[in-house]
Structures are given as C-alpha cells and as structure tokens.
Amino acid sequence: MDYKKLDEKDLEYIKQVINDDERILSGEHINEEYSHDELSGTQSYPDVVVKAANAQEISKIMSYAYEHTIPVTPRGAGTGLVGSSVAMEHGIMIDTSLMNQILELDEENLTVTVEPGVLLMELSAFVEEHDFFYPPDPGEKSATIGGNISTNAGGMRAVKYGVTRDYVRGLEVVLPNGSIVEFGGKIVKNSSGYAMKDLMVGSEGTLGIITKAVLKLLPLPKKAISLLIPFKDLNSAIQTVPEIIKSKSIPTAIEFMQREVIEDAEEYLGKKFPDHQADAYLLLKFDGNSAEEIEADYDKVAKLCLSQGALDVLISDTEERDESIWKARGAFLEAIKGSTTYMDEVDVVVPRNKISEMVEYMHNLHHEVDIRIKSFGHAGDGNLHAYILKDDLTDEQWEERMKMAMDKIYQKAAELNGQVSGEHGIGYAKKPYLNESLEEETMNIMRGIKAAFDPKNILNPHKVCQI
Amino acid sequence: MDYKKLDEKDLEYIKQVINDDERILSGEHINEEYSHDELSGTQSYPDVVVKAANAQEISKIMSYAYEHTIPVTPRGAGTGLVGSSVAMEHGIMIDTSLMNQILELDEENLTVTVEPGVLLMELSAFVEEHDFFYPPDPGEKSATIGGNISTNAGGMRAVKYGVTRDYVRGLEVVLPNGSIVEFGGKIVKNSSGYAMKDLMVGSEGTLGIITKAVLKLLPLPKKAISLLIPFKDLNSAIQTVPEIIKSKSIPTAIEFMQREVIEDAEEYLGKKFPDHQADAYLLLKFDGNSAEEIEADYDKVAKLCLSQGALDVLISDTEERDESIWKARGAFLEAIKGSTTYMDEVDVVVPRNKISEMVEYMHNLHHEVDIRIKSFGHAGDGNLHAYILKDDLTDEQWEERMKMAMDKIYQKAAELNGQVSGEHGIGYAKKPYLNESLEEETMNIMRGIKAAFDPKNILNPHKVCQI
Numbered sequence A, B: 001m002d003y004k005k006l007d008e009k010d011l012e013y014i015k016q017v018i019n020d021d022e023r024i025l026s027g028e029h030i031n032e033e034y035s036h037d038e039l040s041g042t043q044s045y046p047d048v049v050v051k052a053a054n055a056q057e058i059s060k061i062m063s064y065a066y067e068h069t070i071p072v073t074p075r076g077a078g079t080g081l082v083g084s085s086v087a088m089e090h091g092i093m094i095d096t097s098l099m100n101q102i103l104e105l106d107e108e109n110l111t112v113t114v115e116p117g118v119l120l121m122e123l124s125a126f127v128e129e130h131d132f133f134y135p136p137d138p139g140e141k142s143a144t145i146g147g148n149i150s151t152n153a154g155g156m157r158a159v160k161y162g163v164t165r166d167y168v169r170g171l172e173v174v175l176p177n178g179s180i181v182e183f184g185g186k187i188v189k190n191s192s193g194y195a196m197k198d199l200m201v202g203s204e205g206t207l208g209i210i211t212k213a214v215l216k217l218l219p220l221p222k223k224a225i226s227l228l229i230p231f232k233d234l235n236s237a238i239q240t241v242p243e244i245i246k247s248k249s250i251p252t253a254i255e256f257m258q259r260e261v262i263e264d265a266e267e268y269l270g271k272k273f274p275d276h277q278a279d280a281y282l283l284l285k286f287d288g289n290s291a292e293e294i295e296a297d298y299d300k301v302a303k304l305c306l307s308q309g310a311l312d313v314l315i316s317d318t319e320e321r322d323e324s325i326w327k328a329r330g331a332f333l334e335a336i337k338g339s340t341t342y343m344d345e346v347d348v349v350v351p352r353n354k355i356s357e358m359v360e361y362m363h364n365l366h367h368e369v370d371i372r373i374k375s376f377g378h379a380g381d382g383n384l385h386a387y388i389l390k391d392d393l394t395d396e397q398w399e400e401r402m403k404m405a406m407d408k409i410y411q412k413a414a415e416l417n418g419q420v421s422g423e424h425g426i427g428y429a430k431k432p433y434l435n436e437s438l439e440e441e442t443m444n445i446m447r448g449i450k451a452a453f454d455p456k457n458i459l460n461p462h463k464v465c466q467i
Helices: A008-018 A055-068 A120-129 A145-151 A196-200 A234-246 A259-269 A291-307 A319-330 A332-338 A352-367 A395-415 A431-437 A440-453 B008-018 B055-068 B120-129 B145-151 B196-200 B234-246 B259-269 B291-307 B319-330 B332-338 B352-367 B395-415 B431-437 B440-453
Strands: A024-026 A048-051 A072-075 A092-095 A102-106 A111-114 A168-174 A180-184 A209-216 A223-231 A253-258 A280-288 A314-316 A343-346 A372-378 A383-389 B024-026 B048-051 B072-075 B092-095 B102-106 B111-114 B168-174 B180-184 B209-216 B223-231 B253-258 B280-288 B314-316 B343-346 B372-378 B383-389
Touching (some): A008 A024, A008 A048, A008 A055, A055 A072, A055 A092, A055 A168, A055 A180, A055 A209, A072 A209, A102 A120, A111 A120, A120 A145, A145 A209, A180 A196, A180 B440, A234 A280, A234 A291, A234 A352, A253 A319, A259 A319, A259 A372, A280 A291, A280 A319, A314 A319, A332 A383, A343 A395, A352 A372, A352 A383, A352 A395, A440 B196, A440 B440, B008 B024, B008 B055, B055 B168, B055 B180, B055 B209, B072 B209, B102 B120, B120 B145, B168 B196, B180 B196, B223 B234, B223 B291, B234 B280, B234 B291, B234 B352, B253 B259, B253 B319, B259 B319, B259 B332, B259 B372, B280 B291, B280 B319, B319 B332, B332 B383, B343 B395, B352 B372, B352 B383, B352 B395, B383 B395, B395 B431
Parallel strands (some): A048 A092, A072 A092, B048 B092, B072 B092
Antiparallel strands (some): A024 A048, A102 A111, A111 A209, A168 A180, A168 A209, A223 A280, A223 A314, A253 A372, A343 A383, A372 A383, B102 B111, B111 B209, B168 B180, B168 B209, B223 B280, B253 B280, B343 B383, B372 B383
C-alpha cells in the first residue's frame, strides 16, 4: 500500500481542526512512549500525535486521512502487550486518553455511558460508589475502557461474569472514512442485522475508532469472600480446578499462583504475602447478596479442595487481608517484568479441563528450551499468562530460544483445542501465531471484513489478520 | 445476479452425494411448508430440498453450488417469522432438521455440543435431566437450536441471563464455498482475531451454514418462583417495570400480558387462566439456589408493585400453577394467530425505560390506523411483540393499513432509540425497516461483510442487508 507521507500541509489541517497546539505533538516533540506499548517489542513512531477531545475532531481527521491515504493509529493508555497501538506505518496517532468523561449513569436501564479514555479503575470506582458493578476485571487497572473493548479484555471475574464484550451494549464509532456511526445502544436484545457491536469489540482498533461506549452494569454484590488455598505443588493445585467447575458452584474467580511469582510480587510491592507455607496456591473469590448465600458455595469448594490434597483453606473476609492478597495478584505482571532484563508474553486460552495439561507443559518447558518461564493466570477460565524471560541471554540467544518456546507453547495450546489469545489480542506481535492457528479460509474472511470497513487500509494497518 | 437454474445434472450430483432418495425432495414432491415460514407472507419454492445428515454432505453440496452459482437456502424447523428460511431465488434448500443429535455433555467445561437440528425443547429437557441449565428461552420451543442461533433468539429469561449469543461458545460452519471451519470452541475467553463466532450468531443463514454448536451451560438453579401481578390497566403495569429494574433485584423474566390476549390463549388452550380480576398483568419469575435467596428478592419487588398500584400479588410456587400461567404465556403467538384471518408481526426493542411509552403508543395506534393490534412481550428487556391483525379487511385495506401501522411503530421505536428487531431478525420481510433504521454506512459495511463470506452471493440471497 502506498501511503502518503505526512507533510506540513497535512499538519496545518490537523492544527486547524484541533485548534489547540498543546494537543498536537509532532516530530521530536513526540514522547518516546508513543513509539511502543507495554511489552511487545514492536517499535515505530507516528509522525504526529493528536490528543483528541471529541468524536467530531476524530471524524474530521479520519475523513482527511481517508481522502489523502494517510495511516491512522488509535491509542488509549498504551498498556497493550501485543503492539496493537503502535503506528507501524507512522502517520497520525489519535490518542483518546483526554476523552475521559463518564457521561451518564442510567439507573433505569442499568447502563453507564463513557468516553473511551476513562480508565478501568475510574470506571469501577464510579459505579461502585453508586452501588453498581462493572464485572470485567483485567489486572491492568490503568488501561482505558476503549482499550479494554478493543482487546475484549477478560480479567479475573470471567469465570462467573464473562468478558468485556458481554458488557458492551452500544458503541459510537468513527469509521475509517470519517463517518460517525452507532452500533447497538441501550437495548438489551438486538437482532437487527449483523452483530456490528460484537465485531467492533476485540477488533484492536483496526475497524473503527471507539468514541463512546454504553456499558451494561449489574447491581453491586453485597458480599464477597476470598479463599486462599495452599497446595503442596502446582499440579495438585491446577488439577483441582476442573473438579471445582464440575461441582457446579460458580466462583467469581479462580486464579493460580506459584511461590516464585509471589516472591517477585513481595519484592515489587515491598510487602509480605499473608501465607508462606506452600509452593502453589489457588485463589478463589465468591460473591453474592448475603453471607449465607456465599457460604454454602465456598464451604462446598473448600471441602472439595481439602479432599484433593489442599494443605489448608484460608478464608479472607476482611478488606485488609483481601487487599494484601489481590494486590499481590494484581502486581504479578509488573513484578515479573522487574525480575528480568526483558520479557515477552503468551496469553493462550485452552478449554478449562485442559488447563492442568497446559500449565504442566509450560512448567516443564525449560527442560526442552533453556529459558526461564514464569506463569500465572486465570485457571478458572483456561486463560494462562506466561512470561518468557530474557535474563542474561544475548540478543541472539533470546530471539532463538524465545521463538522456540513460543512455537512450542502455541502448538501445545492448539493441540488442546485452545486459541492464541484469551484477552491480550493479536496486534502486531502475535500475527504469525494467529495465522498458523486459524484456517486459511477464516483468515481470508477476516481480511475481507477489514476491507469492508477500511477499503483503503488506513486504520491501524498490519494488525490482527493483515500481513 | 445470474444464478444457474437447477437442472437434471445438478440433481444427479446431489443424489450421488446424499445416496438416499428419501432425503431428497424435488419438483412436486416438495411439501408446501418448504415454500414459507411461520408468518412473514414471503413465499417461494426451492427447486430441491436436501435433508442433510452431516456437515460433509452440506460441504459437498455447497462447494458444488459455489462452483455452479446455484443459490442455497438453509432451513431448520421453519418457525421463523420474517422469511429468513424462504428460498427467494429457488435453487437448493438444505434442511438440517435431521441433524438432531446431542453429541456431548462436557461437565468439566460446562458445555453441550449439539447438531443444529436439535429442538430447543429437546435441548432444555436433556440438560435439565443432567442438572444443567440452558438459559435462552424463546417462546417457540419447537424451533431448532440452529435457528435460534441464526436469529440470536432472546426469549423470556434475557433480563437476567442474556440472549442466545451469550451461550454460544463455538460453531462449526460450512462456508458458502463449501469449506468447513470452526469459530470459537470450548474456550471461555477468546481475543484471537475478529469475533467470527459472534458475527455468525444472528446472521440468519446468510454467512454460512451452522453444522455444530458448542453451547455454554449453567448449573440448574434449584428453586424458581413466579409472581403473577394484576394491575387495573396496562399503563400502571408497564410503568412499574423501570422501577423494578431500578430496585436492583434481578428477576429472571418480566413479561406483560393483557386480558384480551389471555382470553385468546384460554380459548386456544381450552384451559382457564388462574386469575381473571384484571385487565393487565405483569408476570415475573425469580430463580436461585435456595428459597431464602429468592424470597428476599421477590418480597422487595412484590411490595414495590403494590406501592405502584398492583391489585394483588399472586405467588405461584407449585409446578401445576406455574405451568398453567407459563403455558398461557407460551401460547400467545398461536392464540392470536387463531383469533384472526391473517397477521403480521413487529418485534421492536427499545431501552427498558421507554417500554411504557412504546406500549402505550401501540395500544393507542388504532385511533390513527383502523386496524387491530395485539401485543405482549418481554417488558423486562424492552422487547415487544405486536401483531397486526387482518380480520375481515380486504387485501388492499390490509396491505395499506398494515404498512401504515408498521411504519408508525418502527418510527416510534427509532425515536425512542430502539431497533427494528429484538430477536426475530430481519430476514426478507423487515429489510425496508432495517434499511431505514440504520445508517447507510452501516448497511454498506454489512454488505461488505456478506461479500467477504459469500463473494458469489449464493447463500440465502436477498436477506438481512441485501437488496
């Protein structure tokens, strides 16, 4: 594709639309952070960064870019892990982080309407203040909700509550040609043509730029309780998970964690984890409207865990203790990052009854590939986060071994009927693995869908299904 | 589009693939029912009906049809209301109703895998026998699950549990070119490329033919209770609904019903409805794992309804009584159909706090257009089913007034930020209304998506977004 290189005239147009020089960064004024995201190793600078204030501005710029075939890359807080928000073809970056208003809480429709730049932590704090609940709970609380929607982020409560897509009712979107359209709305049911709203969710900024979202809320559960369950080793912990699912109790979350990752978190946070007796833990949460309602459920699961070899069941029902546990869990990514020189990630998802096989495989992979791998994740929904660590490897060693480890992990996931990404997306970094994992027919249709939205291929090119 | 007319040679090929003459109907052997669906007034015969036994047969026939540009129309039980399964361009009809096996119940992943021809009532009976729960609960229990997926059917429990799309984890699909692909799987989270599974759901047989579905199950709630709440008139009943939603209790279902529709049902079923004191009712259901858990919720709602002018609150906690109420509710469509000479339907969905305005508008519409309209529906999720009745009108009167009434209803729904269809789909009959309701840009993208799946436009042409 021949893109037009951004020139002075284009910049003039942008300045005229934005009419606020502080919201435009170009050339050397572009901060280094705009050239990459949180992890993927993908690096490329945009020619200009526009901090958009509203959909109209984005529409005007998109429309101009469409006319002149200038590439555009949308970006939220830049917390992605696979390079989705990196401007591979340079051009214009549209940063939506200033569009951070919570526009409306609609108690009669149980919805909240937000701009895309609202941070996940701001959203959850706001709705909880009003006794509502936004269930998706990805570890990275400083991600924008626009970013969460773009990767269909899942998070820790997916076991019981599902993923971001399940909580998006409607979207306002600027299309690649600059038109502003609405998909869905405040309605609960919709069978009016193809599922445009659902398709936008998880499309990683390649089909349109989200400028507003109507999100579904639930009443805030009145009670929650966490169980920290130590096991003698990882295997016995993980093998208990399908038994928990089978027991027909529905925890809000089932996470697994290992001693070594907990230690990283302790160091990172400068704070001790409340238990030290075991090598591996399951961390479960239960929520509901009364202590009794939850108790019946967690009592059953606690007994089940003990019968499966758990060393103990620690009940956390104070906010303080709860925080010390979940804060450690929330810090894992940063803590692991801090424990090595460089790393890359894998976000495979497998059917829940295969989780033990997948974790065991990753745990033993260092026998085959001489590289350190740390993992944690959402045992309850089959979504594992594994981090491959560079440590003191040379660049060549790293490239070779990291690739070898990834190939093996993705291959194993495919064998277990899993998929490449549970919630981090494909972006730029995971394209080869998606390409290997899906049928050629499916990849072609995805490319056709991209072309239907973006015939000139100017919006976030080279991502997801594109070469 | 120039389609090839099915000839003897094509029929020979089909016979060779199917190798069972009893599963092929052609020419005058095609039963009249294959020329239409349950309601839409759309009529067109296929040239041949193939009762497929498996995905391989469908793949071979699709692949042949693709090569020769012969139109293909998929069909389940034919219970649709908008003409989605009518063979507008004749050609080959693929009837999946013989593919009716429940293939696997996977208790570790909480999924059931089914062929598309399994009937909704068979599915729910099967999973409930195993103490599981498939929440989507459309009124038409003899629809196939393939049909339910194709329209993203919602049903009565959407208030609490969501719609069909929320319970489809994976699909096996025969694409228009004959390839067999899989979208999604048993996995709980998925951010691996565009949302193909979600896009297939609700695409009304225009993007591919569903040959297998992996459905999500929940543990069966142990207790359920219904409340039948009489109100002095429709308005006071409906106006209570947003208050119920706002109260943060979550009923499984909130239906509204009027005296006149109940009377139709009594006649149709030959069975008395358990209450006769009022003109309008709300029918609520609550479910949960214990009587106490439900009680707190319904007690709050019962008091709220009384404070809003309910005449009474009748608690139905015996199976017998429950059945007599819900059976009446389930018979509404057939009962209304039996009360007139001919009818057509509207399936608008509006935000829940607009339901009262929408119902009132429809209720008073006969002052503007001299035609009988009966309605009932899912008050709790904003989805209304209104039936426009022909009675003794001449064909011209009917056409004119029906069209006028529909135009007005769809316009009102649009004013209230609603959509054309909550769950019945667009098919052939509702295309003009979808076209009016959505932005031209959106319609164009939908056509582009259709072309990405079906470049030769042979699969179920003239439906949803097509001219």
